[in-house]
Amino acid sequence: MTYGRSMSDRQLQEPTRLVLTALADAPRHGYAIVQEVLAISDGQVRLRTGTLYTALDRLLQQGLIQIHAEEVVDGRLRRSYALTGTGRDTLTAETRRLSLTVREAERRLALSTRPGRQARRQPGHGFGPGTVTA
Amino acid sequence: MTLHQFRYRITDLLLRLYPSRYRAAHGEEIAEVHAEATAGLSGLPLLREHASLAAHALRLRTRLGSTDxxxxxxxxxxxxxxxxxxxxxxxxxxxxxxxxxxxxxxxxxxxxxxxxxxxxxxxxxxxxxxxxxxxxxxxxxxxxxxxxxxxxxxxxxxxxxxxxxxxxxxxxxxxxxxxxxxxxxxxxxxxxxxxxxxxxxxxxxxxxxxxxxxxxxxxxxxxxxxxxxxxxxxxxxxxxxxxxxxxxxxxxxxxxxxxxxxxxxxxxxxxxxxxxxxxxxxxxxxxxxxxxxxxxxxxxxxxxxxxxxxxxxxxxxx
Incomplete structure (x- = not known):
């Protein structure tokens, strides 16, 4: 089980990772994050308003994002969020972890399709460049 | 009451579920996002959006949020x-x-x-x-x-x-x-x-x-x-x-x-x-x-x- 406390030092949950990814290139306001997450996940993840603000509340508290700007559009407040330095580091670490997993999965899948080869590492070889445990 | 007024009324009621301090800080912003997210929705998808907002509000009110x-x-x-x-x-x-x-x-x-x-x-x-x-x-x-x-x-x-x-x-x-x-x-x-x-x-x-x-x-x-x-x-x-x-x-x-x-x-x-x-x-x-x-x-x-x-x-x- 992944819990909020351990989120920063272990893996991120999918909605959280997607929100951070949505904010990686530019600050965005609430509904823009929803739209961006929908696009990033290829239409698979549609954050509902309650879920979005649950994630934003937690990310703000953990210092992974910050309020970037507040503006009034058509008489209504629009608040945009941006990654903090810690948030960027966390996302970078998470991306590296996922890349290693993907690379390893691809390697094993490739091995398993070749007859007579076993998808087994030689003793002493780690899991990618650095040993990662999830 | 028009459909727009009816939806506005529903959102207003849902926002009242939030603790007053949180509503004062985020209510307007959440209402804006909710209005955009529910535009064009009806039936079950609309109900799910409302339920998500209500659940978030009640979680904050009962101090059972993920930050509590x-x-x-x-x-x-x-x-x-x-x-x-x-x-x-x-x-x-x-x-x-x-x-x-x-x-x-x-x-x-x-x-x-x-x-x-x-x-x-x-x-x-x-x-x-x-x-x-x-x-x-x-x-x-x-x-x-x-x-x-x-x-x-x-x-x-x-x-x-x-x-x-x-x-x-x-x-x-x-x-x-x-x-x-x-x-x-x-x-x-x-x-x-x-x-x-x-x-x-x-x-x-x-x-x-x-x-x-x-x-x-x-x-x-x-x-x-x-x-x-x-x-x-x-x-x-x-x-x-x-x-x-x-x-x-x-x-x-x-x-x-x-x-x-x-x-x-x-x-x-x-x-x-x-x-x-x-x-x-x-x-x-x-x-x-x-x-x-x-x-x-x-x-x-x-x-x-x-x-x-x-x-x-x-x-x-x-």
């Missing part, structure tokens, strides 16, 4: 509570099925009408199905089924409906487990992770079925206060105690999670005290359930402190 300590405690309890409720339901369903299918089964002398059997098994289905959905990574479906199962048990408790002969104590336990599982902040209980699913599956198999195996093996002939009796009565707390030990012996223990796990075992205190209605039995059950949890907490803390001392000593510094 209580929310994190309940999140620690949720997988164990779900597994415990499913475990109990699984055994109940097996009992009724075996009663009919196996003539030599101890309860076969009881005459179950097909309607009774169907109803008794149907009552266990939401819990079992919720666990199956959680194991399949279907979080939303699992929560809906859990909500349905808990609501039914609450109704049964309040209206004194006992379909499968469940006592009030058993109903109370199921309600407590259901509430713990439902109340957990969804973003802290991630069933998309393989480790989460493994935990729920393992706990479902370990919480109640071993008691059935123990009682079946011993034929129910063990005396009160004997070791098998004590073991069968404290068993539901043992898997939770093992988890508490693992969490608290970690270098950086999540104490709130450990507290939640321990909390998930407490509803079992009331279940097994049905047979003897006495203060002695109630105290005995409480001790039998709490002792393994307290023991695990102390042992976990001792392991962590010992490890820290060894690491900070000459050997660790070297």
């Amino acid at each position: 300590p209580a929310g994190r405690i309940v999140a620690g309890a949720a997988p164990f509570a779900l597994a415990g409720a499913a475990s109990y339901s699984l055994v109940t369903a097996l009992y009724f099925t075996a009663s009919v299918l196996v003539p030599s089964y101890p309860a076969a002398h009881q005459v179950f009408s097909p309607a009774f059997l169907a109803l008794a098994c149907a009552e266990t289905l939401p819990w079992i199905a919720a666990t199956v959905c959680a194991l399949a990574g279907r979080r939303a479906a699992a929560r809906v089924l859990l909500l349905a199962g808990t609501a039914w048990k609450i109704a049964a408790l309040l209206l004194d409906i006992q379909i499968n002969g469940e006592s009030h104590n058993s109903l109370l336990c199921m309600v407590a487990l259901g509430v713990l599982a439902v109340a957990a902040p969804p973003d802290l209980v991630d069933v998309s992770q393989r480790s989460s699913r493994l935990l729920i599956g393992t706990m479902t198999l370990l919480t109640v079925p071993p008691i059935l195996v123990l009682n079946t093996t011993l034929g129910g002939a063990h005396a009160v206060d004997s070791l098998p009796w004590a073991l069968s009565h404290c068993w539901p707390a043992l898997p939770a105690a093992a988890a508490v030990l693992v969490v608290l012996s970690a270098p950086r223990p999540d104490r709130l999670r450990a507290l939640g796990i321990a909390l998930s075992a407490l509803p079992w205190v009331v279940v097994l005290m049905d047979s003897i209605f006495s203060f002695y039995a109630a105290t005995g059950e409480t001790v039998l359930i709490c002792a393994p949890l307290v023991g695990a907490a102390l042992l976990g803390t001792a392991i962590r402190l010992t490890r820290a001392r060894l690491l900070s000593g000459p050997l660790g510094r070297a």
Whole structure:
């Protein structure tokens, strides 16, 4: 089980990772994050308003994002969020972890399709460049 | 009232569910996002959007959000509570099925009408199905089924409906487990992770079925206060105690999670005290359930402190 406390030092949950990814290139306001997450996940993840603000509340508290700007559009407040330095580091670490997993999965899948080869590492070889445990 | 006015009114009502301070800080912004998110929606998708907002508001109001300590405690309890409720339901369903299918089964002398059997098994289905959905990574479906199962048990408790002969104590336990599982902040209980699913599956198999195996093996002939009796009565707390030990012996223990796990075992205190209605039995059950949890907490803390001392000593510094 992944819990909020351990989120920063272990893996991120999918909605959280997607929100951070949505904010990686530019600050965005609430509904823009929803739209961006929908696009990033290829239409698979549609954050509902309650879920979005649950994630934003937690990310703000953990210092992974910050309020970037507040503006009034058509008489209504629009608040945009941006990654903090810690948030960027966390996302970078998470991306590296996922890349290693993907690379390893691809390697094993490739091995398993070749007859007579076993998808087994030689003793002493780690899991990618650095040993990662999830 | 136009459709636009009606929607505005609904959003306004939903926003009133938020604590006033949070509403003052974020209400306008949330209303804006909600209006954009629900534009063009109708029927079930619209209802889900509203439900998501209401759930977030109520979570903040009850201080069960993912940033609140209580929310994190309940999140620690949720997988164990779900597994415990499913475990109990699984055994109940097996009992009724075996009663009919196996003539030599101890309860076969009881005459179950097909309607009774169907109803008794149907009552266990939401819990079992919720666990199956959680194991399949279907979080939303699992929560809906859990909500349905808990609501039914609450109704049964309040209206004194006992379909499968469940006592009030058993109903109370199921309600407590259901509430713990439902109340957990969804973003802290991630069933998309393989480790989460493994935990729920393992706990479902370990919480109640071993008691059935123990009682079946011993034929129910063990005396009160004997070791098998004590073991069968404290068993539901043992898997939770093992988890508490693992969490608290970690270098950086999540104490709130450990507290939640321990909390998930407490509803079992009331279940097994049905047979003897006495203060002695109630105290005995409480001790039998709490002792393994307290023991695990102390042992976990001792392991962590010992490890820290060894690491900070000459050997660790070297």
